[in-house]
Amino acid sequence: MLKNLLLCVWVSVLCSCAMVSLKTQDTRDYIMSKRADVLSDKHLSASAMEVVGVVAKNRRECEHQINSCIDAIEQIGLQQQSPAYLAAMSELWLYQAQQLQKQANQVDAYHNALLESARYAYAYLFFASTPVNQRVLDSRQMQVADYYNYAVQTYVNENFKRYSNAEIEASRRHGVVKLGAWTLSSDLGQLHLPQNVTLPDQLIAATQLRFQGLRNVSQRDGFGAELVAVVNQNQEADRQRTFSEMNAAPATVLLHFKGKTLDEVLRSHDVVLQGIDPFSHDTVTVNQQTVPLAANFTGAYGVWLADSGFAQQSLKTLFGREGGIERPHVFLMQPYDPNRRIILMVHGLASSPEAWVNMANDLMGDVRIRQHYQIWQVYYPTNMPIALNHVAIRHAVNDTLRHFDPNGIHNASKDMVVVGHSMGGVISRMMISDDNGALQPWLTEALGTKQIPASIAELAHFQPVPQIGRVIFIAAPHNGTHVAGGKVGKLVSKVVRLPFRTLKTLDQALTDAFSNNKRELTRLQQRGVLVPNSIDNLDEKDPFIIASQNIKISERIPYHSIIAKFNAKTELSQSSDGVVPYLSAHLPRAQSEKIIVSGHSVQENPQAILEIRRILHQDMDQH
Structure with a gap:
C-alpha cells in the first residue's frame, strides 16, 4: 500500500509541469485584460x-x-x-x-x-x-x-509653448524648426483660424476639457490630435463690425513622418506638422489609405462661451448699464463656407447665444446637418423695442452676407433656416412677413404725426427677407403675453433702460424730418415721443403687438412651431409654458406643431432639439 502511494506521488511530480488548471473569469475581467x-x-x-x-x-x-x-x-x-x-x-x-x-x-x-x-x-x-x-x-x-x-x-502642445524661444522663432520664420534630432516643418494650408491669423495665441487639448452646462460632446472618432486653437479677441475691432467668428476654432493636427516605405519612415527624422479644419475635411489620406479625420466640435464652442461673459452682459444690456451692447452682432460658429446653408438663431428676452448652447452643440454633432449647414447666432440688445431690433437684425444679417457673398450667388445666401425663441420668434416672424400696412397706424400714433421720417419708415414697412427659406418658432408670443403686462412685468419694465444712442438717433431723425416745419417740430418736442422697451412690446395689450397680428407671413416660406406646455394635464387651449400662452404661440398655418411638456426655455429640451433635427433633415430632403 505504501509502495503504491509513493509511486503515485512520484508520477504526479513528474507530470506536474504539464498540468493545466481551469478557472473562470467574468466578461468585465476579460474585456479589461484585452483593453x-x-x-x-x-x-x-x-x-x-x-x-x-x-x-x-x-x-x-x-x-x-x-x-x-x-x-x-x-x-x-x-x-x-x-x-x-x-x-x-x-x-x-x-x-x-x-x-x-x-x-x-x-x-x-x-x-x-x-x-x-x-x-x-x-x-x-x-x-x-x-x-x-x-x-x-x-x-x-x-x-x-x-x-x-x-x-x-x-x-504639439508642449512645443507650442516653446515657440516663444528666440531660436525656434527665428527658424520657424524659414518654415523649418530644429528640435533635438528632429526637423519639423509645417503645412497649415488646410487650417482656418479666426481672424485669418497664421498661428493661434493658445492651443488647448480638446480631450482635456470638461464643461458644465453642456450635455454632450460633439466629436468624430478618427486619426489626429483634437485641439482648440484660440486667438486673442480684438474687442474694439469686433465692436466696429456687425459680425465676427468665434475666437476659438477646432483644429485637428497630424504629424507625418517622411518616407515612401516602412524602412524610410522608421529611419527618417523629418516630420511635417499638418493642421486641418475638421469642418471642411471629414477624412485624410496617408500612403494611399483614407481614414476618418478626428474632430472635436464642442471644445472650441465651449471655450468661446466660457470666456464670453454673455450672462452678465445680457443683463447689463437689459437694464441699460455700462458694458452692455447697443446693436445686433452676428457670430459665426465656424469659418464661413459658401457651400453650406445657414441656420440663423435668434434668442429671446434678457438672453444671448448661451440660450442655444446644447441645441447648437447637438446640431453640430449630427453628421448630415454639419455637412449641409453652418450656424450663425444673432446677439442683440433685448431692451430695445421689437420693431427697432427687427430692422437692426435685418441690416446685420444682410451686411454679413454681403461681406462674404457680395453677388449673392453662394448656397449660403439661399434658403436660410431661421430658429427664433420667445421674443426672437416674434422678430423672426417679422423677417418673413409683409407689413401689409398693419403697422402704419401704430407708428403714426407712436409719433403723433402722419409725417413719418424716411429714416425710420422701415420700422413699419418691410418685405420678407429673400434669403430665408424656412423658420422654426419656439415658444414665441406672437400675440403677446399677459405676464409682460402683469405686476412683475411692469416692475421689470420700469428698470429697463434704452441705449442712449438709440434715443439720440430717434431724436435726430425727428429733428431732421421736421427741420422745415418748426411748428410741428416744436409740438413734437413738447409732447415727446414715448419709446416703449421690449417688455412693453410683449404685453398682449401693447399697441405694437396688437398691430403686428395683422402682418402677413409669406406664402412661399414654410414655418413650424415648437410650443411648451408647463402642465401636462392642462387642456391645450388653456395651457401655457409659464410665460407664453398656447394661443399666443399657436399659428394655424404652421407646417408642423410640436407640443412639449416643458417650461419656457424649451429650446434646451432634448425633444425640441430632436424636432429641429427632424425638420432640418426634411429640409435637406427637399433641396
Missing part, C-alpha cells in the same frame, strides 16, 4: 507583452528597465513589417515618455519618446503588411490610433 494598456491602466498591454516575451522579460522587468527592453526588442531581428512589432514599439515608447514626463531634466528625451511613439504608430497604421482597412474591427488598431493621437496632441 488595458499604457493609457488606460498605466501598464503595458497584454498585446505588447506578447512581443516583450520574445526577449524573455516579464512586465515588471520591462517597465522597470524600459530603455533596455526597447533596445533588446530592436536587436533580436523581429520582422519590422509585423503589425504586432510596430504596435508594441509604439506602446513601449509611449510608456517611456510617461516616465520621462515626471523628470524635469529630461525634456528633450521626453519629446523624443513622444515622436518615436507617434512614428511607430504611424508606421503600424499605414505602412504595415496588413492595410488599415483590413483591420477595422481590430481592437489593437484602435489602441495604436489612440497612442498616435495622444503622442501628437502632447508633443
Whole structure:
C-alpha cells in the first residue's frame, strides 16, 4: 500500500509541469485584460507583452528597465513589417515618455519618446503588411490610433509653448524648426483660424476639457490630435463690425513622418506638422489609405462661451448699464463656407447665444446637418423695442452676407433656416412677413404725426427677407403675453433702460424730418415721443403687438412651431409654458406643431432639439 502511494506521488511530480488548471473569469475581467494598456491602466498591454516575451522579460522587468527592453526588442531581428512589432514599439515608447514626463531634466528625451511613439504608430497604421482597412474591427488598431493621437496632441502642445524661444522663432520664420534630432516643418494650408491669423495665441487639448452646462460632446472618432486653437479677441475691432467668428476654432493636427516605405519612415527624422479644419475635411489620406479625420466640435464652442461673459452682459444690456451692447452682432460658429446653408438663431428676452448652447452643440454633432449647414447666432440688445431690433437684425444679417457673398450667388445666401425663441420668434416672424400696412397706424400714433421720417419708415414697412427659406418658432408670443403686462412685468419694465444712442438717433431723425416745419417740430418736442422697451412690446395689450397680428407671413416660406406646455394635464387651449400662452404661440398655418411638456426655455429640451433635427433633415430632403 505504501509502495503504491509513493509511486503515485512520484508520477504526479513528474507530470506536474504539464498540468493545466481551469478557472473562470467574468466578461468585465476579460474585456479589461484585452483593453488595458499604457493609457488606460498605466501598464503595458497584454498585446505588447506578447512581443516583450520574445526577449524573455516579464512586465515588471520591462517597465522597470524600459530603455533596455526597447533596445533588446530592436536587436533580436523581429520582422519590422509585423503589425504586432510596430504596435508594441509604439506602446513601449509611449510608456517611456510617461516616465520621462515626471523628470524635469529630461525634456528633450521626453519629446523624443513622444515622436518615436507617434512614428511607430504611424508606421503600424499605414505602412504595415496588413492595410488599415483590413483591420477595422481590430481592437489593437484602435489602441495604436489612440497612442498616435495622444503622442501628437502632447508633443504639439508642449512645443507650442516653446515657440516663444528666440531660436525656434527665428527658424520657424524659414518654415523649418530644429528640435533635438528632429526637423519639423509645417503645412497649415488646410487650417482656418479666426481672424485669418497664421498661428493661434493658445492651443488647448480638446480631450482635456470638461464643461458644465453642456450635455454632450460633439466629436468624430478618427486619426489626429483634437485641439482648440484660440486667438486673442480684438474687442474694439469686433465692436466696429456687425459680425465676427468665434475666437476659438477646432483644429485637428497630424504629424507625418517622411518616407515612401516602412524602412524610410522608421529611419527618417523629418516630420511635417499638418493642421486641418475638421469642418471642411471629414477624412485624410496617408500612403494611399483614407481614414476618418478626428474632430472635436464642442471644445472650441465651449471655450468661446466660457470666456464670453454673455450672462452678465445680457443683463447689463437689459437694464441699460455700462458694458452692455447697443446693436445686433452676428457670430459665426465656424469659418464661413459658401457651400453650406445657414441656420440663423435668434434668442429671446434678457438672453444671448448661451440660450442655444446644447441645441447648437447637438446640431453640430449630427453628421448630415454639419455637412449641409453652418450656424450663425444673432446677439442683440433685448431692451430695445421689437420693431427697432427687427430692422437692426435685418441690416446685420444682410451686411454679413454681403461681406462674404457680395453677388449673392453662394448656397449660403439661399434658403436660410431661421430658429427664433420667445421674443426672437416674434422678430423672426417679422423677417418673413409683409407689413401689409398693419403697422402704419401704430407708428403714426407712436409719433403723433402722419409725417413719418424716411429714416425710420422701415420700422413699419418691410418685405420678407429673400434669403430665408424656412423658420422654426419656439415658444414665441406672437400675440403677446399677459405676464409682460402683469405686476412683475411692469416692475421689470420700469428698470429697463434704452441705449442712449438709440434715443439720440430717434431724436435726430425727428429733428431732421421736421427741420422745415418748426411748428410741428416744436409740438413734437413738447409732447415727446414715448419709446416703449421690449417688455412693453410683449404685453398682449401693447399697441405694437396688437398691430403686428395683422402682418402677413409669406406664402412661399414654410414655418413650424415648437410650443411648451408647463402642465401636462392642462387642456391645450388653456395651457401655457409659464410665460407664453398656447394661443399666443399657436399659428394655424404652421407646417408642423410640436407640443412639449416643458417650461419656457424649451429650446434646451432634448425633444425640441430632436424636432429641429427632424425638420432640418426634411429640409435637406427637399433641396
